[in-house]
Amino acid sequence: MHPLAQLDRRHVWHPFTQMRDWLRREPVVLVSGRGAMVRDARGREYLDANSSIWTNLHGHNHPKINAAIRRQLGKVAHTSALGLANEPAALLAAELVKVANPPGICDLRLTIDETNRRAGRKSPIANRKLEKVFFSDDGSTAVEVALKLAYEFARRTRGGKARPKFLSLAGAYHGDTVGAVSLGHIDLFHRACAGLLFKSEQVMSPYCYRCPFNRAKPERADAREYRRCNWECVGKVEQKFSAQKKRGNPFAAFVVEPLMQGAAGMIPQPAGWLRRVVEIARGHGGQIIADEVMTGFGRTGRNPESRIQNPESNLFASHHEGVQPDYLCLAKGLTGGYLPMAATLTTQKVFAAFLGEYGEFKTFFHGHSYTGNQLGASAALASLEILKSRASVKARARLEEVLHDELKSLWPLPQVGDIRQVGLVVGVELVKDWRTREPFDLRERAGIRVCEAMARHGVLTRPVGSVVVLMPPYCTTPAQARKMVGALREAIIETFRSPK
Ligand SMILES: *Cc1c(COP(=O)(O)O)cnc(C)c1O
DSSP: OOHHHHHHHHHOOOTTOOHHHHTTSOOOOEEEEEBTEEEETTSOEEEETTHHHHTOSSOBTOHHHHHHHHHHHTTOSOOOSSSOOOHHHHHHHHHHHHHHSOTTTTTOOOOOOHHHHHTTOOSOOOOOOEEEEEEESSHHHHHHHHHHHHHHHHHHHHOSSOOOOEEEETTOOOOSSHHHHHHOOOHHHHSTTGGGOOOOEEEOOOOGGGOTTOOOOOOSSOHHHHOOOOOHHHHHHHHHHHHHHHTTOOOSEEEEOSSEESTTTSEEOOTTHHHHHHHHHHHTTOEEEEEOTTTTTTTTOOOTTOSSOSGGGGSSHHHHTTOOOSEEEEOTTTTTTSSOOEEEEEEHHHHHTTOOOGGGOOSOOOOOTTTTOHHHHHHHHHHHHHHHSHHHHHHHHHHHHHHHHHHGGGTTSTTEEEEEEETTEEEEEEBSOTTTTOBOOGGGOHHHHHHHHHHHTTEEOOEETTEEEEOOOTTOOHHHHHHHHHHHHHHHHHHHOOOO
16 A cells, blocks of 8 residues: 555544545545646546535646745745735735626626515515625635624614524535534534524525426436426425514525535526525515535636626526625635635625724624635636636637536436436436436445546536536547546446346
C-alpha cells in the first residue's frame, strides 16, 4: 500500500463515509490534476466527473486562477474582515452584485398563475435587487447566514414576539451545520442529531419521476417530459402557506434549491414550478432563500426559454425562471473549486433592518475568522472572469449538448429509471426495473457499486443514494464527456450482470 494511503487510513476520518468500508480498501490518493483529469500517487489518471464534489468549474490547475492566487499570495494571504476591508473582497462583492442582477431581472413581474388567482391574489410582487454581500466559508455557512438574517428580518418587520418558521422541500439538503440541517429533510442524515434541531416545515418537491400525482406510466424519457398531473405540487405549497398564516405566524421564508435539488437526488423541477411557488410565497409575505450552492455559476446551463436573453443571466438558476430571491446563497463553485469561500447576497431592504444606533444592538452578530479571505476572493474574481468569457460560454453550451446526446445511450439499460439533465448537471436514477420504478434498498449500495466500477474505468464520481451524478468541469472535452458516460454505461452493465 502507498505510504500516503497508509497514513490516511491510520488517521483521517472521511466525511459521509462508513469508515469500516473505507478501511477495507486502499484509497485513491490524488496528487495532481489538469483540466478535467486528476492523477493519483501511483500515476493512474481519472476523469473528475463530479468536479470534486460539485466545486470545480474550469478544471484543475487553471493558469488564470493559479496566476490570480499567486499574485495575491505575493501581497497578503489573509486579513480579517472584522473591522477591516480588503482589495479582492471589495472587488468580488461588486462583481457578484453585477452578475447576480442581470439587466431586466428587477423589471420582471411574475405572471399570475391560476393557483394564485384562485387564492385571490392580484398583483405579483416585483423582484428586488441584490445589493449586499455577506462572506463566509462554505455552503452550510452561506445558508446559515441567510437563515439567521431571514429570521431576524421577519421578527423585526413583523414586530411580534412570534418565532418565525421556515418552509423547505422534502428531501432537501442545505448543509451540515445545525441550522442548515434543521432546514433539511433527509432522514438518514438528520436522525442522529434530531434532538439538536429546530423544527422546520416541509412540502413535497416536484419529483415528477416518483410523484404520487403523476398518472403517467414510466417511459424512456425524463419524467418531466411525459408527466400527467395538475400541478398538485404547487397546490401543496399554497396549502402550506395558507395553513401557516391561519396559525398567525406566516412563514419567514421558503428555502429552495432553484431548478434542481442536488443532494436530495438530483431532482429537477418542471418548467414553471419555481415561478409559481415564488409567487405564492411572496403573496403570503414570505421571503425566498435560494440555495444556489450547487446550481450557481452556470451549472444549470443555457436556458432557451429564459425570459432574459444574455449569457450573464444564465449564471444562476433562479434567473432562468425570472426569479430574484431575497437571499442568494453561493459557495461550491464560487472560487472555481479552489478555496473554501461562500457568499450570501441580499437586498438593501434586509440590510436596512439591521441598521441602528450602536446601543440598539441591531448589529448582525455573526462572522467567521476567514470571512472575506483574500486568496479566496482573488480566485473567485478570476473564476468569474473566465465564466463570462466567450470561450467558456461556448464550451458550456457544447458540453451540455454532448452530454444530452451521449446520455441517450443509457436508456436501453433496464436499471436506468430516469435520466435527469439540467444544463451541466446529470442524475441517473437506478432502479430494479424501469417498468416498475422499483427502487433499490440503500443497503444494496447500487449507486456506490456503480461508482466503484466507474473508478475502475478511470472515471470518478459519487452517487446520492441510487442516483449516479455526472457534473463535469466546464473544460471537459467532448471526448472526455463521452468517456464519462461510457464508463457509467459499462459500470451499470457490469454491476447488474446476473451471476452465471
Ligand atoms: C453542498 C451543498 C451545501 C453545503 O455546502 P458545504 O460547502 O458542503 O457546507 C448546501 N446546499 C447545497 C445545495 C449544496 O449542494
